[in-house]
Amino acid sequence: MIWARQTPAELGSCRALPIPWPARTSHPSLQRSLADAQPEAFWPQTLPARDPHAPLERTREADLCIVGGGFTGLWAALYAKELEPRREVVVLEAGRCGSGASVRNGGFLNYSLTHGIANGMARFPDELAALERLGTANYDALLSDLGRHRISAELETTGELDVAVAPHQLAGLSEAQRLFEQFGQRAELLDAEALQAQIRSPLYLGGLWQRSGAALVNPAKLADGLRGAALRAGVEIHEHSRVRRLRKHGAGVEALTGTGAVRAERLLLATSAYAPLVPAIGRYVAPVYDYVLVSEPLGPERLAQLGWTGRQGVGDSGNRFHYYRLTADNRILWGGYDAVYRRGGPVGPEYDQHQATFRRLAANFFTNFPQLEGVRFSHRWGGAIDTCSRFSVFFGRALGGRAVYALGYTGLGVGASRFGARTGLDLLDRRTGEVTALRFVRRRPVPFPPEPLRQAVIGLTSNRLAAADRSGQRGLWLRTLDRFGVGFDS
Numbered sequence: 001m002i003w004a005r006q007t008p009a010e011l012g013s014c015r016a017l018p019i020p021w022p023a024r025t026s027h028p029s030l031q032r033s034l035a036d037a038q039p040e041a042f043w044p045q046t047l048p049a050r051d052p053h054a055p056l057e058r059t060r061e062a063d064l065c066i067v068g069g070g071f072t073g074l075w076a077a078l079y080a081k082e083l084e085p086r087r088e089v090v091v092l093e094a095g096r097c098g099s100g101a102s103v104r105n106g107g108f109l110n111y112s113l114t115h116g117i118a119n120g121m122a123r124f125p126d127e128l129a130a131l132e133r134l135g136t137a138n139y140d141a142l143l144s145d146l147g148r149h150r151i152s153a154e155l156e157t158t159g160e161l162d163v164a165v166a167p168h169q170l171a172g173l174s175e176a177q178r179l180f181e182q183f184g185q186r187a188e189l190l191d192a193e194a195l196q197a198q199i200r201s202p203l204y205l206g207g208l209w210q211r212s213g214a215a216l217v218n219p220a221k222l223a224d225g226l227r228g229a230a231l232r233a234g235v236e237i238h239e240h241s242r243v244r245r246l247r248k249h250g251a252g253v254e255a256l257t258g259t260g261a262v263r264a265e266r267l268l269l270a271t272s273a274y275a276p277l278v279p280a281i282g283r284y285v286a287p288v289y290d291y292v293l294v295s296e297p298l299g300p301e302r303l304a305q306l307g308w309t310g311r312q313g314v315g316d317s318g319n320r321f322h323y324y325r326l327t328a329d330n331r332i333l334w335g336g337y338d339a340v341y342r343r344g345g346p347v348g349p350e351y352d353q354h355q356a357t358f359r360r361l362a363a364n365f366f367t368n369f370p371q372l373e374g375v376r377f378s379h380r381w382g383g384a385i386d387t388c389s390r391f392s393v394f395f396g397r398a399l400g401g402r403a404v405y406a407l408g409y410t411g412l413g414v415g416a417s418r419f420g421a422r423t424g425l426d427l428l429d430r431r432t433g434e435v436t437a438l439r440f441v442r443r444r445p446v447p448f449p450p451e452p453l454r455q456a457v458i459g460l461t462s463n464r465l466a467a468a469d470r471s472g473q474r475g476l477w478l479r480t481l482d483r484f485g486v487g488f489d490s
């Protein structure tokens with residue numbers, strides 16, 4: 001996730017001042033706060049139980065095969081049916097639909113296609129006006145699709161607050177406000193007092209309230225609603241059907257699971273940070289784990305201690321940042337800060353828990369909200385983010401053009417995945433237009449180096465980003481990366 005954080009130029013000119021993170025993690029009350037937290041994502045528990053869709057157990061012909069049943073795969077399936085209702089569309093999902101990032105995220109729905117407006121300006125200045133317009137249109141269409149497909153995703157159009165917890169972060173907020181206004185979003189700068197009237201924390205020095213193009217959803221309800229809409233449109237879904245191999249088959253492509261195969265004219269890969277089925281994806285994507293805590297529901301007294309009647313999603317500024325929000329039953333979801341990359345980029349259930357990060361997140365939570373001392377966490381989990389060096393979705397062709405991939409959202413894909421899905425399908429079907437002509441769509445990110453260099457470079461970059469947060473100065477390494485238009489984020 002990213003909001004309007006410091007651009008390189010702003011950080012370079014700032015004074016060195018301390019930030020409150022990371023807080024001390026040895027306090028005994030931290031242990032207590034985490035003692036009963038279930039090692040599971042909170043969101044799927046808000047869904048009614050259902051049986052899984054049957055796995056694929058035969059060889060089947062189809063017009064379109066989609067690999068991956070997260071937001072990208074499900075939006076693509078719906079779009080394919082919308083364009084051609086008679087087209088046979090099969091979705092193959094390794095686990096349950098939406099068992100990946102799509103049900104593990106914070107549920108911040110943002111219009112940005114470029115991982116925030118500042119990143120858009122830094123990396124795609126010539127196309128930013130178009131990307132902002134397309135991002136806004138995608139966001140508006142997503143909201144109207146919720147109504148059209150009867151998806152109740154606990155939508156709250158509250159906007160987002162980006163808060164400064166160190167003086168050197170304030171300049172970034174002013175610059176972001178200028179950019180928002182320039183490109184037609186509504187955003188209001190809040191001084192410390194006005195911010196404290198929205199939500200109370202002793203750390204807040206000021207904030208920026210993005211009032212348009214930002215909302216909150218329950219991501220599990222969104223993913224499940226998309227699954228239901230795709231089924232109603234006639235899409236065939238197989239769960240527990242991991243694709244192990246892809247190969248050309250005549251003029252089309254064959255996707256092989258352990259127990260069956262789909263032979264299709266075309267194939268869309270929507271597999272995010274998971275083990276890549278075509279080598280190119282592995283060059284561009286580094287899976288990075290992001291972790292989340294959810295608290296017990298807060299009663300009226302606790303809520304009154306916070307204010308927060310506007311229920312905005314909140315993110316603090318800085319390279320290592322927290323994101324937090326209220327759920328429908330008034331828990332606080334609190335995630336981010338650490339972005340954990342492991343050598344080789346493995347993804348699997350064994351990485352969903354990371355005690356050191358949970359302790360750090362809990363300590364930072366009580367530093368941010370000391371009035372919540374005694375609150376306990378009910379859930380803790382992690383998920384893999386498909387980080388790429390430009391922080392935004394990219395596309396590519398494989399298997400002689402028979403397959404297209406759409407991934408790389410780098411932690412801001414709840415809204416952008418609708419755009420990614422539709423653009424990926426347009427590329428696959430060779431439909432051309434304004435979007436497919438954009439360099440944003442035609443170009444891929446700068447690849448990460450292979451291991452073991454990859455881990456060393458990511459480690460060094462993470463270390464320098466943390467140092468930049470502490471000092472307010474962007475050092476030589478980060479300035480060099482900026483010059484080449486590459487970076488590391490979550």
Ligand SMILES: Cc1cc2nc3c(=O)[nH]c(=O)nc-3n(C[C@H](O)[C@H](O)[C@H](O)COP(=O)(O)OP(=O)(O)OC[C@H]3O[C@@H](n4cnc5c(N)ncnc54)[C@H](O)[C@@H]3O)c2cc1C
Nearest residue numbers: 068070071072094100101102105106108243272383413414
């Ligand atoms: C902890 C966390 C917090 C986040 N918070 C936010 C947020 O608040 N706002 C925001 O905008 N974004 C957020 N994101 C990012 C957002 O969740 C993702 O960008 C988005 O869900 C990507 O959707 P997707 O469908 O591309 O990927 P996924 O949801 O990961 O779907 C990929 C699917 O492919 C399946 N798959 C993989 N390999 C195979 C195979 N070989 N065969 C069959 N199926 C396969 C997987 O099982 C998975 O279900 C967050 C991500 C994480 C992890």
